[in-house]
Amino acid sequence: MPGAGWRHLADRWLLLLAAIALAASLFDPGVMTQRPLVDHVVVIDVTQSMNVTDERIDGEPVSRLAFAKQALRQSLLRMPCGSKVGWAVFTEYRALLLLSPIEVCANLKELRSTLARIDTRMAWSGNSEIAKGLHSAIGIAKLLPDKPSLVFVTDGQEAPPLNPRYRPAFDDKPGDVAGLIVGVGDLRPSPIPKTDQEGNPLGFWRPDEVAQTDLRSQGRNASVRSEGMVDDVAGTNAPTLGATPGSEHMSALRESYLRLLAGEQGLEFVRLQSPERLAQALMAPALTRPEPARFSLAGVLAAVAWGLLVARYALSLRVRRRASRAGLKTRAS
CATH class of the missing domain: 1.10.287 (Helix Hairpins)
Known part of the structure; x- marks a missing residue:
């Protein structure tokens, strides 16, 4: 044929x-190549305003904390093997490290299990001093052996409110730690759920139960009502920190304040609107490190x-x- x-x-x-x-x-x-890896320590705000249910998962209302945890959980799957992630929580004025950064592929179960257990019952105080917490988180990132980048997840609400003329000053060098501030929550204010130490609901915080003005200004009126304090005049052009006197028992994402903090510390800012957007931000070139890696041809x-x-x-x-x-x-x- x-x-x-x-x-x-x-x-x-x-x-x-x-x-x-x-x-x-x-x-x-195999062949040797360069691949971008990440090394993050993720600090999660666990104060009570993170219980506000102004986010949604599959159309159902969920808390800011639940929404952030779900986005972080999905982001782990998008990170290349060799990347590292660790968890920390923030409340009052400091951050507390729970788990140092570990490799994501070999320890995915442990990372997810630890993340699932993070909730607002971990908070040891009702205060939420964002600027001080960010400073504390930067300190944690500096002390860790591999100098990981910082991911700070919060709604940005200072409680008690800060006087913009008397903001806390720190010696952090902008850009000394690479990182990202992730803003969570709706821009429209919602009531803050009130819970006991076990996390059981007790309704919502009332106006008379929450500090509505900064503590420094309380009790500092001049002898004449129209007369101002001398040091108040110098701070006329101080930046706004998003405080809402009279409505501090309500909570909304303080995006402008978080952008201010990010700019001052040399960090990036992203508003958490979807897990895909967060994963993209976590893998941004500014936060990745090119590491030699062997690519198997088998x-x-x-x-x-x-x-x-x-x-x-x-x-x-x-x-x-x-x-x-x-x-x-x-x-x-």
Whole structure:
């Protein structure tokens, strides 16, 4: 039959090349390359305003904390193996490290389990001093061996409110720690759930139960109502910190304040609106480190061997069909 010799030769070559590729894959060859990895310590705000249910998951209302945890959980799956993540919590005026950064692929179960257990019952105080907490978180990142980048997750509500003229001053060097502030929550204010120490609901915080003005200003009126204090005049152009006197028992994302803090510390800011957006921000080039990595070719060679065997089978099937058609024509004639 014309072409039979060529097809037989092709069949042998396909089988030989498949065998060579499969044998080579057993030696697990590889090439060295550079891949971007991340090393994050993620600090999560666990104060009671993070219980505000102004976020949604699958159309159902959830708390800010639940929404942030779900986004972080999904982001772990998008990080390349070799990346590291650790967890910390923030309340009052400091951050507390729970788990130092560990490799995500080998420790995915442990990372998810630890994240699932983070909630507002961990808070040891009702205060939420964001600027001081951020300073404390930066200190944690500096002290960790590999100097990880910082991811600070919060709604940005200072409680008690800060006087913009007397903000706390720190010696942090902007850019000394790379990182990201993640803002959580709606821009519209919502009531803050009130809970006991066990996390049981007690309704919502009332105006008379929450500090509505900064503590420094309380009791500092001049002897004449229209008369101002001398040091108040100097701070006329002080930046706004998002405080809402009279409505501090309500909570909304203080985006402008968090952007201010991020700019002062050399950090990036992102508003958490979807897990995909967070994962993208966590893998931003400014937060990745190029690390040498070995790329295994075993899988590629095995796929090549499989493709060659499929091609050989397809060629054999085509030959049999042609032979069958030729036989039918012969009988018909």
